[in-house]
Amino acid sequence: MSVLEILNDRQKEAAAQLDGPVLILAGAGSGKTRVLTNRTAYMIDEAGVSPWNILAITFTNKAADEMRERIDRLVGFGSESIWVATFHSTCVRILRRHIDLLGFDNNFTIYDPDDSKSVMKDVLKRLQIDTKQYPEKRFLNWISSCKDELSTPADEEEYARGDYADELFAKVYREYQLSLQKNNALDFDDLIMKTVELFKAFPDVLENYQNRFLYIMVDEYQDTNTAQFELIRLLAAKNRNICVVGDDDQSIYKFRGANIRNILDFEKVYPDAKVIKLEQNYRSTQTILDAANSVIKNNGARKDKALWTDRGEGERIVFAQTDTAYEEAELIVDRICRERRAGKSSFGDNAVLYRTNAQSRLLEEKCVMAGIPYTVVGGVNFYSRKEIKDILAYLKTIDNGRDDLSVRRIINVPKRGIGATTIGKLADHGAANDLNFYECCKQADDILGHNRASEKIAEFVDLISVFRTQSEFISISELIETIIKRIDYEGMLIEADEDEAKERMENIGELINKAVAYEESADEPTLSEFLEEVALVADIDGVDSDADRVMLMTLHSAKGLEFPNVYIAGMEDGLFPSYMSICSDDPGEIEEERRLCYVGITRAMNRLTLTAARSRMTRGETQYNAVSRFINEIPSELFESGYAKKSAEKKPPNSTGAVATKVRPAAVLPKHQKPFIAKATAFTDLKKGADINLQTAPDYGPGDRVMHMKFGQGTVLSVEKGTRDYEVSVEFDSAGVKKMFAAFAKLKKI
DNA sequence: CGTACTAGTCTTTTT
DNA sequence: GACTAGTACG
Numbered sequence: 001m002s003v004l005e006i007l008n009d010r011q012k013e014a015a016a017q018l019d020g021p022v023l024i025l026a027g028a029g030s031g032k033t034r035v036l037t038n039r040t041a042y043m044i045d046e047a048g049v050s051p052w053n054i055l056a057i058t059f060t061n062k063a064a065d066e067m068r069e070r071i072d073r074l075v076g077f078g079s080e081s082i083w084v085a086t087f088h089s090t091c092v093r094i095l096r097r098h099i100d101l102l103g104f105d106n107n108f109t110i111y112d113p114d115d116s117k118s119v120m121k122d123v124l125k126r127l128q129i130d131t132k133q134y135p136e137k138r139f140l141n142w143i144s145s146c147k148d149e150l151s152t153p154a155d156e157e158e159y160a161r162g163d164y165a166d167e168l169f170a171k172v173y174r175e176y177q178l179s180l181q182k183n184n185a186l187d188f189d190d191l192i193m194k195t196v197e198l199f200k201a202f203p204d205v206l207e208n209y210q211n212r213f214l215y216i217m218v219d220e221y222q223d224t225n226t227a228q229f230e231l232i233r234l235l236a237a238k239n240r241n242i243c244v245v246g247d248d249d250q251s252i253y254k255f256r257g258a259n260i261r262n263i264l265d266f267e268k269v270y271p272d273a274k275v276i277k278l279e280q281n282y283r284s285t286q287t288i289l290d291a292a293n294s295v296i297k298n299n300g301a302r303k304d305k306a307l308w309t310d311r312g313e314g315e316r317i318v319f320a321q322t323d324t325a326y327e328e329a330e331l332i333v334d335r336i337c338r339e340r341r342a343g344k345s346s347f348g349d350n351a352v353l354y355r356t357n358a359q360s361r362l363l364e365e366k367c368v369m370a371g372i373p374y375t376v377v378g379g380v381n382f383y384s385r386k387e388i389k390d391i392l393a394y395l396k397t398i399d400n401g402r403d404d405l406s407v408r409r410i411i412n413v414p415k416r417g418i419g420a421t422t423i424g425k426l427a428d429h430g431a432a433n434d435l436n437f438y439e440c441c442k443q444a445d446d447i448l449g450h451n452r453a454s455e456k457i458a459e460f461v462d463l464i465s466v467f468r469t470q471s472e473f474i475s476i477s478e479l480i481e482t483i484i485k486r487i488d489y490e491g492m493l494i495e496a497d498e499d500e501a502k503e504r505m506e507n508i509g510e511l512i513n514k515a516v517a518y519e520e521s522a523d524e525p526t527l528s529e530f531l532e533e534v535a536l537v538a539d540i541d542g543v544d545s546d547a548d549r550v551m552l553m554t555l556h557s558a559k560g561l562e563f564p565n566v567y568i569a570g571m572e573d574g575l576f577p578s579y580m581s582i583c584s585d586d587p588g589e590i591e592e593e594r595r596l597c598y599v600g601i602t603r604a605m606n607r608l609t610l611t612a613a614r615s616r617m618t619r620g621e622t623q624y625n626a627v628s629r630f631i632n633e634i635p636s637e638l639f640e641s642g643y644a645k646k647s648a649e650k651k652p653p654n655s656t657g658a659v660a661t662k663v664r665p666a667a668v669l670p671k672h673q674k675p676f677i678a679k680a681t682a683f684t685d686l687k688k689g690a691d692i693n694l695q696t697a698p699d700y701g702p703g704d705r706v707m708h709m710k711f712g713q714g715t716v717l718s719v720e721k722g723t724r725d726y727e728v729s730v731e732f733d734s735a736g737v738k739k740m741f742a743a744f745a746k747l748k749k750i
Numbered sequence: 751c752g753t754a755c756t757a758g759t760c761t762t763t764t765t
Numbered sequence: 766g767a768c769t770a771g772t773a774c775g
Contacts, residue, residue, distance in 0.1 A: 059765065088765055113764090188765060256764060358761055378764085412751095419751045538765060556763045578762050596763080619760070620766050 003041040003074055007034070014276040015039035018047055018215065021236075021270035022243040023263075027307045028292070028602035029283030029562065032245050036217060037067055039243070040082065041074035043215060051078040053214040055235070058086055059223060061541040063560060067219075083213070087228055088188065088536050091195040095186070096528075098198055098205055107528050109185045109396055109403045110535040114384060116140060116187045118405055123175045129168070139172050146173060147189035148225040148257030150196060153177055182436065184402040192227040199234045210238040220560075221246030221266075225257035233269075242270075248303050249296050252556060252596045254588070264303065281307045283562050283605050285314025291608065291634045292601040298633055299591045316640040318609040319631060325362055325570075325616035332567050332611060333366040336550060339565070347373055348548040351563040353555050353600050355576040358618075359569060360552050367550065377553035378539040387493070387504040388511055392534065394483050395476075398467045399527045401438035404430075408437060411460055414492040418460070422453045438464075463487075476530050477515040484508065555600045566604035568597075571612040572625035597630045700749045706730060707750050 004012045014024045014035050026032035040056065043049040058064045064084045072079040085093070092110070100106050111119065120136045146156060153174035160166030180186060186194060199206040216236050218224070221244035224232070236242035244266065251260045267273050281289055289307050296302070322328045332352055339345045352363055360376050367374040382388060390413055396406035408427075412418045426440040429447045440447060444457035463486070471479050484490065489508075493501035518533060519525040540557050551563070555576075570576055577593035584590075601608060610631060615624050700706055704716045717729040 061765095086765070191765090252763075253765090255762075355763075356761055357763085381764095415752080417751070421751080536765070554763065576762090580762065593762090617766080 003038045003045060007031075007038060008280060010276060010278050010280070011035045011038075014278065015042055017243075017274050017276070018043060018049070019241055021240060021266075021273040023221075023266045023270075023273050023275045024243065024245040024278065025263075025275065025303055025305065026245050026247055026278045027281060027305055028247060028250065028599070029281040030278035030307070031280075031282055032219075032247075032278065033067065033070070035278070036219065036245060037070040037074060040067075040071050040217070044075050044078055049215060051075075051081045053212060054082045054217075055090075055213040055215070056082060056084045056217045056219070057090060057232070058084070058219045060538045060560075061086055061089070061536070062538070062543070063219060064089075065541075086536065087224075087231070088191050089533075091191040091231070092532050092536070094195050094209070095191065095198070096532075098202070099194065101202055101205070102194060102198060104181065104186070104194075105184045105400075105402065107184075107400050109183070109400055109406070110191070110532055111180070111183075111185045111187045111405070112384065112535060113140075113188070114389070115185070115405050119179050119183070119185075120172075120176060123172060123179055127172065127175060129172070134168075139169065139176070142169055143173050143176060144189050145257060147193045148227055150193055150227050150230060182402075183404050184400060185405075189227075192225075192231060196227055196230050196234065199231075206234055207238070209235060214239050215241045216243070218242070218244045219246075220250075222248050222251035222260060222263045223253045223258045224262050226259055226262075227257075229259065229262045240270075249299075249305070249595055250559065250599050252559065252592060252599060254592050264301065277305065279305060279307055281309045281602075282311075284309060284602060285311050285606060287314050287316060287638055288601060288604050288608050291317055291638050292598050294635055294638075295594060295601065295630055295633045296598040299594055300587075315607050317634065317638050318607075318640050319571075319611070320609070321612045321614065321627060323614050325359075325613040328569060328611050328613040328616075329362040329366040332363065332569060332609070333370045333372060335567075335609065336372065336565075337370055345565055346548050347550050348546070349564040350567065351551040351553065351558065351561070351565070351603065352567045352569055353553060353558050353603065354569045355555060355578065355596075356570075357554060363552050363569065367552075372550055373548065374550040374552055375543065375547065377543055377551065377557045381537075381539060382507070382510070383534060383537060385504075385507055387489075387507055390489070391480060391483065391508060391511060392531065394467070395479070395527060395531060397438070397464055398471055398479075399531060401464075402436045404437040407441070411441070411457075414487055414489065416456050416460060418453065418456050422448065422457070426457075471527060475515075475519055476525065476527060477512045477519065479527075480508070480512050480515060555596050558603050559599050562603055562605055564605045565607045565609070566600070567609045567611065568600045569611050570616075571610045571628040571631055572616075573628050574623065574625045575616075576628055577630070594630065705750050713750065 004015055007015060008031075011031060011034065014022065015038050018039075024032065024035065026035070036056070040054060043054060044051050056064075056067060058067065064086055068079060068082070068084045071082065071084075083090070095104075095108070096106055099108060117136055117140065120140055121131075124131055124134070124136060124139070146152075151159075153170060156170035156173055157167070160170045180190070199209075213235055216232065218232055223246070232242065232244075244263070246263045248260060248263050251258060251263070254260070267275060284292075286309055289309055293307060320328075320331055322331055336345075336347070336350050339350075340347060354360065354363075357378055364374065364376060383392070390410060393406040393409040393413075396403050397410060401407065404427075408423060411423065425448060426444065427437060429435070430437050430440045435443075438461075441457050441461050444454040444461075448454040448457075467479070467483060467486075470482060474482065490501065490505055493504050514534070515530060518530050522529065540553075543551075545551075545561070555568070568576075574582065576597070577590055581589035581593045612625070612627050612631070615622050617623075700716050700719070702716050702718055705713060706716055707713055713733050714730040717731055719729075
């Protein structure tokens with residue numbers, strides 16, 4: 001049976017059209033991932049395309065992993081040699097090989113926004129620019145937009161001509177780039193821009209990739225920016241087999257440079273493009289779709305679409321307004337508990353979505369009080385935690401001594417008696433003699449004279465060189481453990497704050513787990529590659545959608561996901577749509593918020609609950625907000641009666657009968673928990689398939705008690721033989737049921 | 751050189 | 766209200 005068999009006619013058409021440019025306009029819930037995966041399977045199994053010639057680009061690692069897994073289940077073999085990756089990791093992969101052509105070292109480091117900020121501070125200080133008048137953020141945002149648009153410092157200088165402010169910006173941009181280059185570092189935006197630069201400057205390199213990627217697919221095309229558009233255009237220029245999938249109504253990343261014209265004008269750029277619309281929605285009830293459609297139709301320029309479903313009317317939408325944000329959180333938590341007690345849903349069926357991360361706090365508090373297991377997506381990124389950044393700075397220093405930022409971060413962590421004066425002297429010397437900071441440390445004796453300070457520096461240099469030597473012989477996880485022990489990081493944490501220390505050490509434990517997982521999944525694990533994977537992790541990537549937990553996240557993070565029950569909190573004018581968008585002169589800003597609302601509504605499969613509070617605390621001040629205009633855009637007959645009253649206490653009528661509310665579609669998300677980032681496998685080729693080293697069977701079996709580093713004690717439920725490893729399912733006493741690979745989990749029988 | 755306090759910022763969303 | 770960066774002082 002053909003892999004296309006299970007698709008509907010439109011989907012089939014989209015999947016079977018392999019040659020030439022293809023634009024798939026895929027409405028929310030119309031099965032676009034299914035089309036992409038089955039299209040790929042069709043290429044390999046039925047059209048004789050080599051997996052090696054396929055490139056699939058997504059925005060998040062999570063999406064990439066899911067796509068690979070689903071393809072894997074469809075094709076017999078070879079899926080591991082498809083290049084499935086995010087824009088950023090694709091570019092890193094290419095730059096690692098060729099960036100020396102642009103004057104960088106191939107083992108460059110990737111700076112996160114935090115690092116970029118430090119560099120910017122330094123630049124502004126050097127140029128003696130008053131940060132009160134011109135805050136760093138403004139420069140950084142502006143530089144980021146330049147890079148999204150592929151504009152170089154030279155372009156900006158040219159453009160500025162005479163205007164003082166513009167010239168200042170251009171000068172800062174130039175200085176900032178020089179600083180990065182000196183540190184042998186790239187920021188996130190550079191990854192895309194430099195790759196385009198590389199392809200334009202070295203056509204032979206580009207051709208090499210054009211010859212490899214005969215078939216290119218891009219997911220979430222509505223969110224591409226100019227640089228990404230150009231990257232794809234270049235790669236596809238020779239063979240023109242480019243298939244893009246997206247939904248202009250779900251374009252929600254304009255603030256990050258996404259250009260909605262990329263999808264709206266696809267047919268202008270590729271006049272011979274085949275355009276296919278997927279309009280049948282398999283996710284939501286008619287009521288939910290009606291609500292989504294009635295909101296989005298208030299937007300101007302959009303591709304005409306009419307989503308429909310045969311799932312029936314379903315339950316009405318609930319709207320509830322409370323007096324305070326506190327009560328709002330209570331109401332939501334209350335409903336979730338009640339539903340669950342009534343056997344109508346499990347915790348994992350529910351997601352609470354909101355506009356701003358700050359809203360998560362109250363919801364979290366209420367969940368804790370009610371004893372509800374929950375997961376917050378986003379907020380403070382795991383990798384921006386202090387302890388993680390410290391350890392990573394050690395690793396970066398060991399890996400690439402040219403990264404001044406990392407060296408300076410750890411030179412006095414833990415305290416070694418090396419102060420700001422000493423660091424300043426070394427940094428000045430470095431700037432004057434064009435040396436990087438670590439080199440100056442090595443020559444501290446000459447620079448500072450032989451004294452206490454230079455002795456301390458020498459000790460530090462020794463320490464790093466010992467680690468460097470060790471790193472040649474031991475694994476990354478062992479290296480981390482060695483560092484922790486050698487510098488007594490735990491002791492340092494305990495001294496700083498005993499209560500916090502435990503949690504911080506647990507986070508480091510988690511980092512070690514991730515290092516182990518990486519080493520297991522990579523062909524030839526290297527420290528550089530590990531560091532780059534870690535740099536490109538998104539909040540949503542590590543989320544396990546199968547755990548029975550309520551999910552709390554921003555509307556942005558929710559894109560691409562679906563849940564039986566969705567709550568959208570904070571439906572208030574000034575919060576959602578945001579105050580900024582309401583005040584803006586550009587009506588496009590409200591339209592973007594409306595698309596965000598559309599995304600939120602269409603996440604719901606069976607039931608949608610919208611809530612608002614009359615007052616809430618923002619920045620320590622109480623604000624009184626009106627009900628969101630988006631609520632008024634939904635026809636009142638779609639709401640359950642009792643709308644706008646204190647409908648909290650009112651029992652929802654569940655007599656609609658048309659739709660069974662307990663149905664949990666099988667297609668939600670892949671089953672097994674991903675061992676961290678599987679991106680490394682994205683680039684392995686067929687060699688690996690031939691050389692499968694199956695783990696030896698674990699020494700435990702169903703019923704045995706085992707111990708896990710992070711989750712503590714638990715009971716083994718099952719042990720299944722997978723393709724590369726044994727997949728173990730364990731019920732932990734405190735953490736619930738987890739599925740994991742035996743090799744990564746390092747379970748100990750007890 | 752290290753600590754403790756203060757002032758300022760943040761809150762729109764993120765690879 | 767929380768966190769951070771910068772400053773003054775021991």
